[in-house]
Amino acid sequence: MTPATSLLSPADVDAIWLTLKLAGTTTVLLLLLGTPLAWWLAHSRARWRGVINALVALPLILPPTVLGFYLLVAMGPDGPIGRFTAAAGLHALPFTFAGLVLGSLIYSLPFVVQPIRDAFIAIGPRPREVAATLGARPLDAFFSVILPLARPGFLTATVLGFAHTVGEFGVVLMIGGNIPQETRVVAIQIYDHVEALEYTQAHWLAGGMLLFSFVVLLALHLLNDRRAQA
Amino acid sequence: MLRRCRSLIAVALLATMPAAFAGELTVAVAANFARPVEVMAPVFTAATGHQLRISTGSTGKFYAQIQRGAPFDVFLSADEARPALLETEGRIVPGSRFVYSVGRLALWHATPGRTLTPDTLRADIAGRVAIANPKIAPYGAAAAAAIAHLGLTDALGPRLVHGENIAQTFQFVATGNAAFGFVAWSQVSENGAVVRGSAWLVPPDMHPPIRQSAVLLRHGADNPAAVAFMTFLKSDAARQIIRQHGYDVE
Structure with missing residues (x-):
């Protein structure tokens, strides 16, 4: 047990650092993978677009421990992901940082994809058509016209994806194995x-997390408000 | 005909009489002991007429909830420490605290038909070894002590993964993600025989005893059903059920 005199034990600091690393990695990967997906969801006329939309939203509804349990089974030696990693000569995913990243990608997917998708839909076809008439190639139009217009959506996606991963518990509980660092x-x-009745240390960590979440959400609103006024 | 009907009604009324006077109690039970309590419930109801409501969870969470006035009548803890703390805090009926079961630890592997010994852990060096978190789970502390007793602390250190409780530890091994695990004997045995996978019953002198205490909480002090359940827990019928599920009794 850590003496109550120090506010955060070295183990607490390790946990904070690891959490920020996990949330950062997950957010960057989700922005890279989620943007094309959001674009497709916003513009595709495929009949199974509804199916994909529903699948993307599923982590919002599934209890995280349920999601975590099936990830544990899927990543296990007899599961599809476990067989794939074994065949590819990779390390098994449960109880590793890479496993947590994969779990977090699924867990936080809707929080990143949905705001970007909605931003793309809100922009509509008009700016792209104008850019095309002015001679811009589609990819050029995307980076110089669509992306700046969709910035509030990306901002929301980044903040929500990061914050939601920071707050992740059930999935990590099931696939993590509680290994320091x-x-x-x-x-x-x-x-x-809390389970060890170290309530003081729990309060400090939980209070810090609450403050962090509040500041992040406040910053998001202030940034969006400033943009709306500009 | 009418008379027969009347006597039938009388019998029916009589049959419902005990239920009319019967009470109900809510018992907070540590997850590892949920199964024996479920088996006890109908036996207890048949013997006393009282109904049992079972709430399962972790000992640490129940402790925090009881401190904040959770409406439980009886608390079956996974350890001795938390009930003792509740006693010093004046949240239980004085003198009601007693050890209702002593847990046994088992080294477990998910595939049946293997002979497990301590040497298995020395020889079979591939894969993870799951134990419950020693900091918060009594079975985890016992597992860590047994590993130290076997002189395997350093060898197993990098292979260990921690479950938050004994159920999750079991799950890590059952899903094949850990090769071995130190689980509760009660999870893998019935009537003293292994019924799931392969197991080695760890001798009790290799770790501090996993003594689990029961207490009558203040909330249940005036509830006859709660008082009856505390008595029932010490009965031969209850002790037999406890032993059948892989626990020792004192």
């Missing part, structure tokens, strides 16, 4: 403190 994130550390 590898899978023991802040939410797990708080849970352990």
Whole structure:
């Protein structure tokens, strides 16, 4: 047990650092993978677009421990993901940082894809048509016209994806195995403190997390407001 | 005919009498002991007429909830420490605290038909070994002690993964993500025989005893059903069910 005199133990600091690393990695990957997906969802006329939309939204509804349990089974030696990683000569994913990133990608997917998709829909076809008449190639038009217009959507997606991953608990609980500096994130550390009756340390970590989340959301609103006024 | 009907009604009324006077209690039970309590419930109801409502969860969470006035009558903890703390805090009926079961630890592998010994862990060096978190779970602390007793602390260190409780530890092994795990004997045995996978029952002298305490909470002090359940827990019928599920009794 850590003496109550120090506010954060080295294990707490490790957990905070790991959480930020996980949320950062997940957010960057989701922006890269989620943008093409959001574009497709916004513009495709395919009949199964509805199916994909529903699949993207599914992590919003599934209890995280359920999602985590099926990830644990899928990543296990007999599961499809586990067989794939074994065949590819990769390390098994459960109890690793890479496994947590994969879990977080699924868990936070709707929080990144949906705001970007809605931003693309809100822009509509008009700016692209104008850009095309002015001679811009589609990719050029996307980067110089669409992306700047969709910036509020991307801002929301980034902040929500990051914050939601920071707050992740159930999935990590199921696939993490509580290994320091590898899978023991802040939410797990708080849970352990509470279970061990170390309420003071739990309060400090939880309070910090609450403050962090509030500041992030406040900053998002202020930024969006300023843009709306500009 | 009418008379027969009347006597039938009388019998029916009589049959419902105990239920009319019967009470109900809510018992908060540590997840590892949920199954024996479920088996006890109909036996207890048949013997006393009282109904049992079972709430399962982790000992640490129940402790925090009871401190904040959760409406539980009886608390079956996974350890001795939390009930003792509740006693010093004046949240239980004085003198009601007693050890209702002693947990046994088992080294477990998901595939049946394997002979497990401590040497298995020395020889079979591939794969993870799952234990419950020693900091928060009594079975985890016992597992860590047994590993130390076997002189395997350093060898197993990098291979260990922690489940938050004994159920999750079991799950890590059952899904094949850990090769071995230290689980509760009660999870893998019935009537003293292994019924799931392969197991080695860890001798009790390799770790501190996993003594689990029961307490009558203040909330249940005046509830006859709660008082009856505390008595029932010490009965031969209850002790037999406890032993059948892989626990020792004192």
